[in-house]
Amino acid sequence: MQSPDQPVLRDIVLVGGGHSHVGVLKRFAMNPVPGVRLTLICRDTHTPYSGMLPGYVAGHYSYDDVHIDLSRLAEYAGARFYRAQVDGIDRDNQRVICRGRPDVPYDLASINIGSSPRVADVEGAADHAVPVKPITGFNRFWLALLSRVENHDNGPLTIAVVGAGAGGVELTLAMQYRLRKELRQRGKDPDLLHFHLFDSRDILLPTHNDRVRGMFQRKLKERSVHLHLGSPVDQVESRLLTTAAGERLEVDEVLWVTRAGGPQWLKDTGLALDDGQFLRVRDTLQTETDDNIFAAGDIANVVNHPREKAGVFAVRQGPPLADNLKRMVRGKAPKPFYPQKDWLSLISTGDKYAVASRGDRGFAGRWVWRWKDWIDRRFMRKFSDLPAMDDNIVLPDTSAAQSSEEASQAISAVAMRCGGCGAKVGSTVLSRALARLQPIERGDILVGLHAPDDAAVMTVPPGKAVVHTVDFFRAFIDDPYVFGRVAANHSLGDLFAMGAEAQSATAVATVPYGIESKVEDTVYQMMAGAVEVLNEAGCALVGGHTGEGRELALGFAVNGLIDPERIMSKGGLRDGDALILTKPIGTGTLFAAHARLAAKGRWVDAALDSMMQSNRKAAECLLDCGARACTDVTGFGLLGHLVEMTRPSGVDAELNLSAIPVLPGVEVTAAEGILSSLQPANVRLRRAIRDQEQWVKHPRYPLIFDPQTAGGLLASLPADQADACVAKLRKLGYPHTMIIGRVTAAQAPEGAIEPITLKN
Missing domain, CATH: 3.90.650.10 (PurM-like C-terminal domain)
Known part of the structure; x- marks a missing residue:
């Protein structure tokens, strides 16, 4: 984990919490690179393990059994965890663009965001079908559907699944098994439930061998799942699905498990994409377009070694991705990674039975499911049973991160920090960070940030009294933006508790020392969060003091106005x-x-x-x-x-x-x-x-x-x-x-x- 005495020299930003990136976090946790800071940005705090998702749907696993806790893993790895939606990458300025919060600068970036079904390609699908990815959205749908089935009293329930690859087949059988079980337990007729499986291709499981396809064709027939192959879905309407052959089916729900692709924002990055909107990457897992941006998992197409979109490849890309990121920050050339040519797939049928598929071989049984269960649980334990870490901190040297004049200055300065006024953050750094903020202005602030002076000057309206309070504390999380929001909110609490209106705030901050660009960004991220809260409260930031120290800390002296006749004490x-x-x-x-x-x-x-x-x-x-x-x-x-x-x-x-x-x-x-x-x-x-x-x-x-x-x-x-x-x-x-x-x-x-x- 990062030591307060350890200046940050290089930032690696991981975009997405996929299977490759959890492997990167674990590898960095066990062998960190001094002076290198990891930041994980992900919309969701818990990332699902795709191999166990059908078992979760079937009711064999709990939510926690099949999800990796990214917040906990990042804390273990000494990485910052930002819960945010990524909307783009500004490659010119090397910044990851996030929704609703400041951009995040990087020296190296890696993208492992998975893929999502392209529902927009079929008329009406975006409005009336539920994509299986992202899993968070599907899980909300699934829990709601379970609730509906529990209370389903009249008439049949028809569910269509579009996509007859391994994912679609496995999900169909898992859903059917669980829903029929729920109906039986409530004394209802499970035959009221009807499943239909569609695909534009004329064969089931096209990437698997004939033996495995035959096993699943028999299984689907035994389970009364209706197959519609060789005729693509042409249109989805409310409660109606139409194929290109003119077949029309009344449905209650439509699940989309096919035609995956990358998000729209990837197109705006200028990075090379293939026809499926996946990132084209080299054997080193670097993108074809930009040496400083890596990609792995479903979102990446390793152009020299194209493979099926399968979790096994994302998992195995984790270690070489971590090693190449480490090599790059040390100024060394990355090494190529060669994926295996064939792989073992274990596909479950929902009822604790599974089929194994590899090359031209296939076999099945309940023992295969038990084997799959053992493999999956062993994988998940790697990210839940986290071993104790060595508390010994090693100070960085010039080999820890790419050598540069700026880095050398930061390293040599660690043991030579000034006290007193010399501990202030440099005026240039501070002015650049504050210049990007937009604190509100108030008419009763005569002198503030809009006209800086030695102190702020405020007026007190007639009939009002002044309320004054102060709070200050060190950061308890690694996200400076969120910490800034919490610190400002905490400081305003005393004013509101008395019934006062917030008027002005003066900040006092401590920022860990380091490279100017890193210090500037930390100040900006923290104060951007704080100013948002102050602005929302109608409180003007009028000044402050920022100094260097071992830990990030922030506080405010806040003034408020109150009616003396309406004080809550x-x-x-x-x-x-x-x-x-x-x-x-x-x-x-x-x-x-x-x-x-x-x-x-x-x-x-x-x-x-x-x-x-x-x-x-x-x-x-x-x-x-x-x-x-x-x-x-x-x-x-x-x-x-x-x-x-x-x-x-x-x-x-x-x-x-x-x-x-x-x-x-x-x-x-x-x-x-x-x-x-x-x-x-x-x-x-x-x-x-x-x-x-x-x-x-x-x-x-x-x-x-x-x-x-x-x-x-x-x-x-x-x-x-x-x-x-x-x-x-x-x-x-x-x-x-x-x-x-x-x-x-x-x-x-x-x-x-x-x-x-x-x-x-």
């Missing part, structure tokens, strides 16, 4: 009030688990989505609903912030543990004893709980001490208005809002240390 709790929490808790334990590779990527995604959600609209709603007291839940945890409210209010409170909204996965990580480093300090407040001994084994008990980053609002309001307020908050986009307790009269003399009663 911590001391406003009243006996009988309802307590409302607007966001789920658990970020502390989740990110502690993430650092230990013990959190699922989708748990981390849910936490980040929550942390990036602003509290502004929630605060406005609470104020309009008559909230009397409010605070944002942050570092002291839910209990700590509640005690901060009960003490100045002179009241006690009841907290319903089962009503507290929690983030996905936090009860698992807390039960495993994975807690934030701040947890022990917060646990000291357990003395504030009445009869706390009886609650220590409750699964939610550790979570009330969990420190939060950019947490939700904890507020009180009259009980008769609470339900209506919760409904409004959920409609505004805070779906986890809950009434978590109530305020009670003080039961002990003033200053008592046990104001909180827990309930389940």
